[in-house]
Amino acid sequence: MTEKQGVILYGPPASGKDTVTTALSELDSKYAQFARLKVGTGKSAGYRMGTAEHLEELEAAGHVVYANARYGNTYAIDRPGVDAAFAAGVPVVHLGQIDGIRALVDGYRADWSVVLLWCPREVTEKRSAERGDRDTAARLAAWDATREDLDAHLDMVWDLTVDTTASAPQDAAHLIDQLLAQRAAAATA
Numbered sequence: 001m002t003e004k005q006g007v008i009l010y011g012p013p014a015s016g017k018d019t020v021t022t023a024l025s026e027l028d029s030k031y032a033q034f035a036r037l038k039v040g041t042g043k044s045a046g047y048r049m050g051t052a053e054h055l056e057e058l059e060a061a062g063h064v065v066y067a068n069a070r071y072g073n074t075y076a077i078d079r080p081g082v083d084a085a086f087a088a089g090v091p092v093v094h095l096g097q098i099d100g101i102r103a104l105v106d107g108y109r110a111d112w113s114v115v116l117l118w119c120p121r122e123v124t125e126k127r128s129a130e131r132g133d134r135d136t137a138a139r140l141a142a143w144d145a146t147r148e149d150l151d152a153h154l155d156m157v158w159d160l161t162v163d164t165t166a167s168a169p170q171d172a173a174h175l176i177d178q179l180l181a182q183r184a185a186a187a188t189a
Contacts, residue, residue: 119165
């Protein structure tokens with residue numbers, strides 16, 4: 001039996017993680033964004049909203065694979081959530097920290113394809129303004145943190161790197177889909 005496959009999309013804010021995930025799900029319905037558990041306020045679309053008490057229960061049971069704080073909220077990747085995502089198909093996990101990638105790859109057994117989506121800082125600023133973000137300054141600070149994260153982890157190996165200013169979301173989705181097909185074929189060879 002082939003190991004279950006998942007996709008991790010890493011990149012700064014507005015690098016195209018949501019857009020590429022939408023293109024992947026349009027290409028094949030097996031792809032679906034993993035809804036991280038979010039404790040806090042603000043945007044709820046794409047998240048499973050939870051309480052601090054629920055997160056504490058998951059942590060106490062050893063079910064939190066990775067958690068981070070950003071924008072005044074806590075975001076968690078939890079084992080029951082990942083289990084459910086794999087039961088439904090191929091999860092696409094959005095991360096903005098290399099430590100999160102490593103925690104997920106090391107902490108949840110699967111064939112993870114790790115993709116770097118990139119755009120320059122000024123593109124993040126423009127895209128953030130165009131989509132009506134009220135916290136563009138915080139997103140630019142997160143872009144800076146992502147750049148620092150990359151610079152601090154030069155040993156990070158990417159299965160695929162996509163410049164989202166040069167590749168259409170559908171093209172990126174096709175590249176990711178091809179990557180998973182190649183990895184599945186190699187695993188069964």
